[in-house]
Amino acid sequence: MSTDFEPRIIGFLCRWCSYNGADLAGTSRMKYLPNMVPIRTNCSGRVDPTHVLKALADGADGVLIAGCHPGDCHYINGNYRTAGRYPLMEKLLEQLGLEHGRVRLEWISAAEGDKFAKTVTEFTEQIRALGPLDWGKQFEAEEAKTA
């Protein structure tokens, strides 16, 4: 693994809780690693598994999904959908040879700026330890040969 590897992480943050948690971390001047690109979604339940797979296929090394704590969902039970999709997605990704831990689900409320900062830093270090995913690379050799 190259030492200068900087993980590319996509974060899908629910606008009612986790995105506000990120805002709180920012306005509180908390320091955390800058590797995550946040994408605001209306609900963690809006995060279609397609979004996660597309991120991984197109070059992300890890994906964070963050939403309201169970019971706190603005749409009553959107995050329950997420809770069901996540283990299935993990199993699917494991079958496709991705290491456990490339996709992470966290419940982060609007009051938990510290948890947000800690999660991003921790997750970045976890992905750094796993190394680059570089999904497209495995197709290059064969496709170049047969082009």
Place this chain on the structure above:
Amino acid sequence: MSKPKLALYWAASCGGCEIAVLEIKEKILDVAAAFDIVFWPVALDFKYKDVETMADKSIDVCLFNGAIRNSENEYVAKLLRDKSKIMVAFGACATMGGIPGLANLSNREELFDLVYRDQPSLDNADGVRPQLKTEVAEGELGLPEIYDTVRTLDQTVDVDYYVPGCAPEAEQIWGVITAVIEALKTGVLPPKGAKLGVNPKTCCDECKKVKEEKKIKAFRRPWEFIPDPEKCLLEQGLICMGPATVAGCGARCTTANMPCRGCYGPPADVLDQGAKMLSTVASIIDAPTPEEIAEIAATVPDPVGTFYRFGLASSLLRRARI
């Protein structure tokens, strides 16, 4: 006016698509009457060199079935693309990799290890494996090269239309053929990239079973029980791919009380059929806490084989990591 020229080819597939063409029964005579069949290895004695000598774009329509998984498949796909005005990916394998696409869960070495080394019934003490070139007394013999990754037709050459299905239904095939005959006469073709022989909605729309709010306490598999023939199979805990599958087959599997396996592929605008189905399945689990929902979701035994039975090669991730 001379008749339009038609070619049919069979790459990495089971041959079911070739049979499906004959499922139109005596109408095959109408096909023979309407077209000049210039290449159809399974039925007529043509060689690759016959196609090689044709002028570019001299074939009007090519119905190409099968995925691309070796150098021969790829060579013929490119050859037929050059020679054909309209290239049609015919059937699930050409469209999305199909069942052969599940080979993308392993790679060439693993496949060869299993087939030529690890099979319990195997008698191969010398560890013989297929070679690209072999010298024999009569000269050199060659075999096509198997690739690590099974590809769809459109990951290999430019494709004009898709006729999905494993295999495409006879009435849909006939519909496509008559549409093609009409289009060639009038010169008005469907938009490029269109799926032909499908209906705009999903398989559920064609399925006659009674559908209510979907709430599942546990997933079951078809051998575990005899499903109520009147009720939606998904509501009975069977993973039925209907909601993530485009209509066109007439819901034949569910009518026979077997869950849809998704061979017609996703509806328009869906990027990844498996992801959509995974999403659906996880969303209808009925349990009071996220932990219990997660527990039930994790009981789906083989997500890739279930949600990507036909579509792994065309999915966003396309294969397991090498």
